[in-house]
Amino acid sequence: xxxxxxxxxxxxxxxxxxxxxxxxxxxxxxxxxxxxxxxxxxxxxxxxxxxxxxxxxxxxxxxxxxxxxxxxxxxxxxxxxxxxxxxxxxxxxxxxxxxxxxxxxxxxxxxxxxxxxxxxxxxxxxxxxxxxxxxxxxxxxxxxxxxxxxxxxxxxxxxxxxxxxxxxxxxxxxxxxxxxxxxxxxxxxxxxxxxxxxxxxxxxxxxxxxxxxxxxxxxxxxxxxxxxxxxxxxxxxxxxxxxxxxxxxxxxxxxxxxxxxxx
Amino acid sequence: xxxxxxxxxxxxxxxxxxxxxxxxxxxxxxxxxxxxxxxxxxxxxxxxxxxxxxxxxxxxxxxxxxxxxxxxxxxxxxxxxxxxxxxxxxxxxxxxxxxxxxxxxxxxxxxxxxxxxxxxxxxxxxxxxxxxxxxxxxxxxxxxxxxxxxxxxxxxxxxxxxxxxxxxxxxxxxxxxxxxxxxxxxxxxxxxxxxxxxxxxxxxxxxxxxxxxxxxxxxxxxxxxxxxxxxxxxxxxxxxxxxxxxxxxxxxxx
Numbered sequence: 001x002x003x004x005x006x007x008x009x010x011x012x013x014x015x016x017x018x019x020x021x022x023x024x025x026x027x028x029x030x031x032x033x034x035x036x037x038x039x040x041x042x043x044x045x046x047x048x049x050x051x052x053x054x055x056x057x058x059x060x061x062x063x064x065x066x067x068x069x070x071x072x073x074x075x076x077x078x079x080x081x082x083x084x085x086x087x088x089x090x091x092x093x094x095x096x097x098x099x100x101x102x103x104x105x106x107x108x109x110x111x112x113x114x115x116x117x118x119x120x121x122x123x124x125x126x127x128x129x130x131x132x133x134x135x136x137x138x139x140x141x142x143x144x145x146x147x148x149x150x151x152x153x154x155x156x157x158x159x160x161x162x163x164x165x166x167x168x169x170x171x172x173x174x175x176x177x178x179x180x181x182x183x184x185x186x187x188x189x190x191x192x193x194x195x196x197x198x199x200x201x202x203x204x205x206x207x208x209x210x211x212x213x214x215x216x217x218x219x220x221x222x223x224x225x226x227x228x229x230x231x232x233x234x235x236x237x238x239x240x241x242x243x244x245x246x247x248x249x250x251x252x253x254x255x256x257x258x259x260x261x262x263x
Numbered sequence: 264x265x266x267x268x269x270x271x272x273x274x275x276x277x278x279x280x281x282x283x284x285x286x287x288x289x290x291x292x293x294x295x296x297x298x299x300x301x302x303x304x305x306x307x308x309x310x311x312x313x314x315x316x317x318x319x320x321x322x323x324x325x326x327x328x329x330x331x332x333x334x335x336x337x338x339x340x341x342x343x344x345x346x347x348x349x350x351x352x353x354x355x356x357x358x359x360x361x362x363x364x365x366x367x368x369x370x371x372x373x374x375x376x377x378x379x380x381x382x383x384x385x386x387x388x389x390x391x392x393x394x395x396x397x398x399x400x401x402x403x404x405x406x407x408x409x410x411x412x413x414x415x416x417x418x419x420x421x422x423x424x425x426x427x428x429x430x431x432x433x434x435x436x437x438x439x440x441x442x443x444x445x446x447x448x449x450x451x452x453x454x455x456x457x458x459x460x461x462x463x464x465x466x467x468x469x470x471x472x473x474x475x476x477x478x479x480x481x482x483x484x485x486x487x488x489x490x491x492x493x494x495x496x497x498x499x500x501x502x503x504x505x506x507x508x509x510x511x512x513x514x515x516x517x
Contacts, residue, residue, distance in 0.1 A: 030515060038516055040424040087514075091356040094511035116354045117271070121282050130278060133270035134355055 020106055020186055020217050021066040021089050026098030028084050028241075029055030058084040059095065060241035066219065068106070071212050073228030073249065074221045075256055076238035082221040085238065086112060086188050089219060106217070109135050109184035114175035120164035124155055127163055128178050137182055145181050152207075153177035154200070173200060180207050186217040229253050268358035275361070276368035283369075299380050302328065309445055318388040325381045326477035327444045327470035330403060333374035334410040334469075335435055340366040341414025342421045342431060349517035359510045360503075363418045367411045374403070385477075395476035402472035402483065408495035409469070415502025419509050422516050442466035443474075465494045 031053070036042055058081045066072055066089075074082045087093040088100060090110035102108070117131035128149055132142035142149075150159050153173040155166075163171055180187075189208075205227075212218055212231065222228055228235060228249065235252035237245040244259075245252045264272075305328065306321035344362035351357055378399075417431055442464050443450075451457040461467050468490035475481045 038423060039426045040430075041426055043424060087353075092353065093514050110355060112354045117351065119278060119282070121285070122278055126278060130271070130274050133274050134267060134351075134357060136267035138270065139274075 018067040018069075019065050019101070020068050020070075020103045021064070022099075022101040023062055023064045023088065024099045024101075026059055026062045026064075026088060026095045026100060027057060028059040028081075028088065028093055028095045029057050031055050057241045059088065061098070062238075062241070062243055064236065064243065064246070066217065068103075069215050069217055070234060071217075071232045072219045073232035073235045074219065074238060075223075075225060075228065075235055075252070076244075079240075080238040081241040082238055083112070083190055084241075085236075086110070086190050086219065086221050090188050106185040107136060108186040108188065109179055109182070110188045111176075111179045112188065112190045114172045114179075115163075116175075118163055118171070118175065121162050123162055124150070124159040124166070124174055128174065131175070131178055132182070135179070135182060135184075141182070149174070149177045149181045152181060152203075169197065169200070176204055180204075180211060183211065183214070184216060186219075187211065188219050190221045191223070225253055225256070264358040264360050264364075268361045271357060272361045272364045272368070276365045276372075279365065279369050280372055299384065302381070302384065305445075321388050322385060323447065323474065323478045324445065325384065326473040327442075329374070329377050329381050330406045330469070330473055331439060331442075331444055331466070332377065333370060333403075334406050335439070336370045336373070337367050337407070337410030338413045338417060338431070338435065340370060341411070342417040342428065344414075345418045345422050345513060346425070346517065352513060353517055359418075359506050359513055360415070363411070363414050363506075367407075367414060370410070371407060374407075391480070393476070393480040395480055395482055398476050398482065399473065402476065405472065405491035405495040406469055408499050409491075412495065412498030412500070412502040415506050416498065419502075419505045422513055423509070438464075438466055442470060444470055465490060469494070 031037060037046075060081075062081075062085065064085075074085060076082050084093060087110075088095055089102070090108065090112065091100075091102060092110070092112075094100075115127075115131070117134045118127045119130065122130065125146065128146065129139060129142050133139070150156055153170070153176070155170060155174055158166065158170065163174070166174070208218070208231070218232075220228060220232060232249050234247065235245070235249045235256075236243060237252050237256050245255050302321070302325050306317060306324050309324060310317040310320035341363040344366045345352065345359055348362040351362070352359065417427070420427055441460055443461055444466070448461050448467065451461065468487045471487040472483045472491055475483045475487070
């Protein structure tokens with residue numbers, strides 16, 4: 001439980017201007033030997049000898065503001081802190097230092113993984129209700145959209161089957177249909193565009209474009225730079241937990257490619 | 264707890280109950296048979312130890328054993344709920360209370376089923392019924408809140424210290440065998456260590472909330488109520504505060 005007293009909880013409050021997210025000097029660190037630290041034995045031993053290694057900084061003094069309606073792509077190498085950043089925005093991670101403001105007036109749907117909340121033995125319909133509740137929707141709201149969700153996922157003949165009988169494509173289609181049919185005001189997407197076959201993927205991209213055109217604020221984490229250049233008006237380049245560049249998508253993409261020697 | 268977490272908690276608990284019985288051959292009947300068999304064996308063995316008629320002893324035993332089993336189940340299943348819920352806690356901003364509460368709801372529903380079994384058995388064993396049995400729903404509340412409170416405390420502690428499970432299990436076992444659940448409180452004479460232990464044991468008063476109306480045909484005393492609700496309130500407060508205080512750290516230990 002070390003560090004408990006040092007924890008700084010996000011203090012969401014209405015933001016000034018058009019900002020949906022505002023991160024000020026945010027740092028998130030992970031202890032390298034956290035697995036062995038998860039024991040009473042270790043905690044007691046640490047009272048005598050503190051041999052802890054310094055934490056790995058997944059995010060290091062990050063300041064970032066995202067305005068309503070912006071489409072932001074986050075790029076960087078593996079381990080750069082992209083997913084951690086998305087989890088901080090989604091309020092899944094509370095940073096150890098810095099301040100996070102999230103506009104509580106907007107409905108944020110984190111799509112960090114497809115099918116979060118799905119239970120293998122429950123039917124497609126039951127899972128849509130369960131996962132819909134996690135996204136903040138009532139039973140009635142989901143029920144009213146059920147026909148559209150099932151039609152988009154192309155699962156009319158299978159929706160009463162347990163999802164454990166679905167193929168990975170069917171599973172992902174249902175999860176994507178749910179996350180995007182409810183038309184969130186803010187969508188946080190972490191590398192989930194491997195959905196189904198090529199035809200369905202095109203359908204998903206088309207739906208994303210429609211949501212974005214309708215004003216949904218989107219933050220994408222992806223290694224697909226061409227996709228991000230096409231969809232985002234702003235790119236944030238992270239490296240070792242720090243922001244290297246933040247600006248117009250083509251310019252940041254050019255700098256990123258040049259740095260990697262792939263331009 | 265936010266609205267989304269509340270909705271999820273309720274739906275998830277319902278789905279867990281549904282799944283538990285959906286694919287079993289005897290379905291719902293297992294829920295009645297399992298506690299029935301357990302109680303039957305225990306009453307046979309301990310009626311011999313206590314030199315009581317089996318029917319008489321069974322009424323005494325079941326009255327406190329059923330709420331104890333409920334309490335124990337809430338504590339032990341809540342303990343690993345946050346750790347086992349890492350698939351959720353690491354992906355969505357769900358309240359850390361949602362998972363222990365789900366376990367509490369499921370155990371509470373099963374407690375209701377178990378008590379239905381007890382009443383079926385009592386219909387055969389118990390010769391006369393008194394009005395005092397009407398108080399039993401109120402008697403269940405401190406057991407339930409105590410279980411939830413300790414469940415929250417251990418859910419938070421287990422997230423940080425994965426080796427506390429045996430400590431908790433031994434603690435529960437000690438509490439069970441030193442409380443007047445298997446034996447009657449008057450088994451020990453006054454001014455003995457065993458008698459003092461029973462007087463200071465909080466479960467003595469919680470057990471009395473069921474034993475007195477069901478076995479003695481009497482109302483629980485003011486002391487029984489105040490100790491039971493006092494202990495339950497303190498544990499619930501401790502559980503809520505500990506989870507709230509440490510929630511920001513959970514992610515890093517899952």
